[in-house]
Amino acid sequence: MSDHGMIIIGAGETGARAAAELRSLGWAGRITLIGEEAHAPYERPPLSKQMLQEEDQPSPASILLAEHTAEQRIELRKAYKAVAIDTRNHRITLNDGSSLTYERLLLATGAQPRKLASPQPGSDSPLAWTGVFYLRTYGDAVSLRERLQPRKRIAVIGGGFIGLEVAASARARGCEVTVIEAGPRILMRGVPEAIAGIVAARHQSAGVQFKLGSAIAGMSSSKEEYLIRFGNGDSLACDTIVAGIGAIPETALASESGLAVENGILVDERLATSDPDIFAAGDCCSFPHPLYGGRRIRLESWRNAQDQGTHAAGSMLGAAAAYAAVPWFWSDQYDLTLQVAGLPDAGTTTVHRSLGAKGDLFFHLTAENRLAAASGIGGPGIAKDIRLAEMIIASQAVLDAEVLTQPELKLKALLRS
Numbered sequence: 247m248s249d250h251g252m253i254i255i256g257a258g259e260t261g262a263r264a265a266a267e268l269r270s271l272g273w274a275g276r277i278t279l280i281g282e283e284a285h286a287p288y289e290r291p292p293l294s295k296q297m298l299q300e301e302d303q304p305s306p307a308s309i310l311l312a313e314h315t316a317e318q319r320i321e322l323r324k325a326y327k328a329v330a331i332d333t334r335n336h337r338i339t340l341n342d343g344s345s346l347t348y349e350r351l352l353l354a355t356g357a358q359p360r361k362l363a364s365p366q367p368g369s370d371s372p373l374a375w376t377g378v379f380y381l382r383t384y385g386d387a388v389s390l391r392e393r394l395q396p397r398k399r400i401a402v403i404g405g406g407f408i409g410l411e412v413a414a415s416a417r418a419r420g421c422e423v424t425v426i427e428a429g430p431r432i433l434m435r436g437v438p439e440a441i442a443g444i445v446a447a448r449h450q451s452a453g454v455q456f457k458l459g460s461a462i463a464g465m466s467s468s469k470e471e472y473l474i475r476f477g478n479g480d481s482l483a484c485d486t487i488v489a490g491i492g493a494i495p496e497t498a499l500a501s502e503s504g505l506a507v508e509n510g511i512l513v514d515e516r517l518a519t520s521d522p523d524i525f526a527a528g529d530c531c532s533f534p535h536p537l538y539g540g541r542r543i544r545l546e547s548w549r550n551a552q553d554q555g556t557h558a559a560g561s562m563l564g565a566a567a568a569y570a571a572v573p574w575f576w577s578d579q580y581d582l583t584l585q586v587a588g589l590p591d592a593g594t595t596t597v598h599r600s601l602g603a604k605g606d607l608f609f610h611l612t613a614e615n616r617l618a619a620a621s622g623i624g625g626p627g628i629a630k631d632i633r634l635a636e637m638i639i640a641s642q643a644v645l646d647a648e649v650l651t652q653p654e655l656k657l658k659a660l661l662r663s
Contacts, residue, residue, distance in 0.1 A: 256354030257281025260528030263555030405432030588619030
């Protein structure tokens, strides 16, 4: 058994970025990156978009190529699972019975899709149905794309980002698509109602059907199809079900190791857990955000996974800086780009700036007229405005709400004021 220096459990976006950053910051010791999948680290955002839409099946979009791991002396252990952490002796045990020791450990275990449960006691469980899909891995996307054939009936349960991106991809493949959402509208979490309405209208123009405010009362399967029954007596027959009903942070390993856990692995402002030699980052962790009064949040986003992986590497080497990156989310559906910077629910007032044919911006202000968040929808050009809004959020500048409605005023000017 040899000293493995820095060990990272989880070879996704967060883990891969952390491994590369450790080398960039000058760490000369060993780095071991442990991943459960057989693939090298790859980008997950394309799984619900290009991966499902392109005629020829794309390969995973690699984050760390083999030559990069060799050049940076990163030991990548693919298809391994960490099953135990001995915090006292700084040792982890893998599923093959082998063990590794660490100086510092990073948990980048991510989150798992929330699974459908049987709506009624004793009913056939959708967990066993071959036509029910969840989207997290490259393998999931490969299996799902085989089902997205012209005229096939696809039921998407959940009107969040993943569900809607899958719906758009399925329509691009010629499927008949129905999105089922228990809430009164789509994109209930963190997206203004006006933007959700624009997205819904675009889906409807593409032929997507919506069943909003529709609680599922039961589901059944037959050899030919699936039947979803609703509380109002309606039913929907389909060939494939895709569930995008949220995610659950992977905390079992942390919890079993005695680390503090509550809606994610609890970390401090440096991303250190309740054990000072163990850190956590990405979808699996709950952290206090200094821009929002230390409010504890857990984010499921590509940007946060990147940023926290990089920040955790510095913390593992002793850096004292607090993680303070502005939250950022994005989704591409059809010809629309939707971006959100910050936390809209931290605002008490929302003001609208129309950009005409280019799109719409919504600014979410606190009671003190500081920018808590900005949401935008439109063409690719919307990204520039959201990037400037990120900088304004970070600056904590006090703003004039009326000025924000005026499209002739460049947001860059607010950074200079």
